[in-house]
Amino acid sequence: MSGKREPRTMAEKTAHHTDDGSGSGLCPAPEHSAQTILSNDPGSFAWSVLANRHPALIQQVRDAFPYGPRQHQALDALLDANNNGVIEPLAPSEPDHEQWSVWGRGLFGRSWFDAPFLWAESYFYRRLLGATGYFGTGPWRGVDPFAPFKRAELRxxxxxxxxxxxxxxxxxxxxxxxxxxxxxxxxxxxxxxxxxxxxxxxxxxxxxxxxxxxxxxxxxxxxxxxxxxxxxx
Known part of the structure; x- marks a missing residue:
């Protein structure tokens, strides 16, 4: 056996020498990318937004307007899904159903707390607007559910x-x-x-x-x- 070491390839030089289960003893170096922030860590900021702020916002919006039974039922359903349920896609009749189906691919059916925080936050507001009838054809179409709070803060x-x-x-x-x-x-x-x-x-x-x-x-x-x-x- 020769005492000289065989030259290593670039892949071998940059690989970690840990067993990956294949018997090669080599694992590729991990990619350095930002970690996706979820909301399933109790006590974290992301968790507090879903666990505390979202329910409070739903109640705040519910109390601010004389919504009818349909809006109350939709808001209650959103609250239950946020706290205990899973993320559901928009109804096929919604005008942006196809776009959100693409954005939410792989996320529907998960707990809200197990989805990427920024995505869950955006989708929550979309569902909240839908629950109040913002995108519908009735009297609440185009009515900003946060308008009273915005006006109060601006004053x-x-x-x-x-x-x-x-x-x-x-x-x-x-x-x-x-x-x-x-x-x-x-x-x-x-x-x-x-x-x-x-x-x-x-x-x-x-x-x-x-x-x-x-x-x-x-x-x-x-x-x-x-x-x-x-x-x-």
């Missing part, structure tokens, strides 16, 4: 304070004002109706600290000063 003092902070931006240089407004748009969802624009937030290094990626340079190239265009952030 709150917190919004007035944030708008006053925006007024203060009139006295800062144009580039700093643009950066502050961009950050306000980016963080608006995280702060609900708060713009996250306060005194001192005009510096580029403050509101940008938590950004995963900053494509603002590209944005300003696509939206030059004075351009007649609208950008949804």
């Amino acid at each position: 709150g003092t917190a919004v007035d304070e944030e708008l006053r902070a925006l007024d203060a931006l009139a006295d800062v240089p144009a580039d700093e004002r643009a950066t502050a407004l961009l950050h306000a748009s980016v963080w608006g969802n995280r702060a609900d109706l708060g713009f996250r624009v306060t005194e001192g937030d005009t510096a580029p290094s403050t509101a940008a600290d938590d950004l995963v990626a900053d494509d603002s340079v590209l944005l300003w190239q696509l939206l030059p000063s004075g351009a007649d265009a609208t950008v949804a952030v």
Whole structure:
């Protein structure tokens, strides 16, 4: 037997030397990808959204409007499915049935808690709108079930304070004002109706600290000063 080691292939060099059950003693290196967030870990944020927030939203919507028996029955069914049942596809008569069938392939029949969190959250709101008759042909068609809560928040003092902070931006240089407004748009969802624009937030290094990626340079190239265009952030 020769004392020289045979040269290894690139696949062998990059493989983990653990047994994969085939007898080769080699397992391919695991792929480095983000883990899918589910809602089946009690105490996690995703779990709390499905276990606590979704039932509260259903009750809130139910109490806000004089819905009829059909809407109440549909909301009760959604609550039971969220808490104890499984994800069901939309009825074939729904206009977006085919699209959601594609998006939900492999997920229908699972517990809501065992589906990817972001998908489950989106589909929950679709089912909630459907339960209230938003997509139907009756009197509730197109009626936003969250409209009363949105109007109440927009009339709150917190919004007035944030708008006053925006007024203060009139006295800062144009580039700093643009950066502050961009950050306000980016963080608006995280702060609900708060713009996250306060005194001192005009510096580029403050509101940008938590950004995963900053494509603002590209944005300003696509939206030059004075351009007649609208950008949804």
